[in-house]
Amino acid sequence: MKDNVIEFIRDYYQTKDFIPLHEPRFNAREEELVLNTIKSTFVSSVGKYVDEFENRLTDYTKSTKTIAVVNGTSALYAALYHCGVGVNDIVITQALTFIATANAVNQLNAQCAFVDVSKDTLGMCPNSLSEFLESNAVLREDNQCYLKSTGQRIKAVVPMHTFGHSVEIDKIVEVCDYWHLNLVEDAAESLGSYYKGQHTGTFGHYGAISFNGNKVITTGGGGAILCRSEQDGIELKHLTTTAKQPHAYKFFHDKAGFNFRMPNLNAALGCAQLEKLSDFVSNKRALAGEYEKLLAKSPYLFVKEPRDCHSNYWLNAIICEDINERNEFLEHTNKQGVMTRPVWELMTDLPMYEECITNNLENSRWFAQRLVNLPSSVML
Known part of the structure; x- marks a missing residue:
């Protein structure tokens, strides 16, 4: 069956060359807007494309306000800040995630607490979150949540919409509301994905999106913060643009802000890519359907979008029988020039996060030993 998968992928992408996991797609439109930016000389943090990119993202996601920044990690960092x-402080997230989720917490000198993911969504399990809080947390008279064992504040929850598949975010919202916790969605991989008709990243206080070169659309490097509140968006825009007060010539900064501004050059690329986003998502969903048909009677279980989710299928994935079968699949496909990869190492298995508080990670461990991502680029 491994060879059948390789043959399908080569036929689909119509090449005998190396096939990457996910690569960007450009045409004359990207070249046009990027060249316009170069000719204008406004290639850095000032230029019309930054505002246009933010406004288009707001329209697409139906967020209240959107702030374009340099990458997805800075989006998470600024939102948590x-x-x-x-x-x-303690920030609860999932152990099965890309390291940027944990790094953003660490860079704030806060600490991660890791909970399990759901077998249905690959993302944070609401039950695991609730069980962790019931066992380890207490609400005090100041209406803040604290860790019983140390007295540390539990300040926020960061679920990740893994590979573009939404978590059961409405249930996580309920848990966060009960425990008075801020909710920041790591929607880095889920632009174009919806849960019960609402775009991911718009349920919490903030949502963080990535536009790295391997995402559904790219700005080269880049990210965005989706804001639920107009005022929060205004404040975050100010904060991420060095907190400089507008003035014709004076440099006055009223806060210790961050230079997280997305350059106009990147935003121009993003504007061109956004024009194709709906087509890209449709294309990726069609590829997922073909993978599902191919694998229907195979020993591999294809990872389908969860109930109530309309997924962008950023990265298609299969579940192998065990870790040995997973390793054989990875070895065989990569030797044949078809890039496949396992899911990330669990955060609790990395040296800088192995001492973090956690609860049962049974599902996370199960996926870590069995999951493989397949080539998922858009086919033009």
Whole structure:
């Protein structure tokens, strides 16, 4: 069956050359807008395309306000900072995630607590989150949530919409509301994905999106913060643009802000890519359907979008019988020039996060030993 998968992928992409996991797609439109930016000389943080990119993202996602930044990690960092996450605070996230999720917490000198993912969604399990809080947390008279064992504040929750598949975000919202916790969605991989008709990243206080070169659309490097509140969006825009007060010539900054501004050059590329986003998602969903048909009677279980989710299928994935079968699949396909990869190492298995508090990670461990991502680029 491994060879059948390779043959299908080569036929689909119509090449005998190396096939990457996910690569960007450009044509004359990207070249046109990028050249316009170069000719204008406004290639850095000032230029019309940054505003246009933010406005188009707001229209597409139906967020209240969108802030374009340099990458997805800075989007998470700024969102958590604006939620008040600080030194020695606890932020609950999932152990099965890309390292940027945990790094953003660590860079704020806060600490991660890791909970399990759901077998249905690959993302944070609401039951695991609730069980962790019931066992380890207490609400005090100041209406803040604290870790029983140490007295540290539990300040925020960061679920990730893994590979573009939405978590059961409405249930996580309920848990966060009960425990008075800020909710920041790591929607880095899920632009174009919806849960019960609402775009991912718009359920929490903030959502963080990535436009890295391997995402559904790219700005080269780049990210965005989806804001639920207009005022929060205004404050975050100010904060991420060095907190400089507008003035014709004076440089006055009223806060210790961040230089997280997306350059106009990147935003121009993003504007061209956004014009194709709906087509890209349709194309990727069609590829997922072909994978599902191919694998229907195979020993591999194809990862389908969860109930109530309309997924962008950023990265298609299969579940192998066990870790040995997974390793054989990875070895065989990569030797044949077809890039496949396992899911990330669990955060709790990395040296900088192995001491973090956690609960049962049974599902996370199960996926880590069995999951393989397949080539998922858009086919023009």
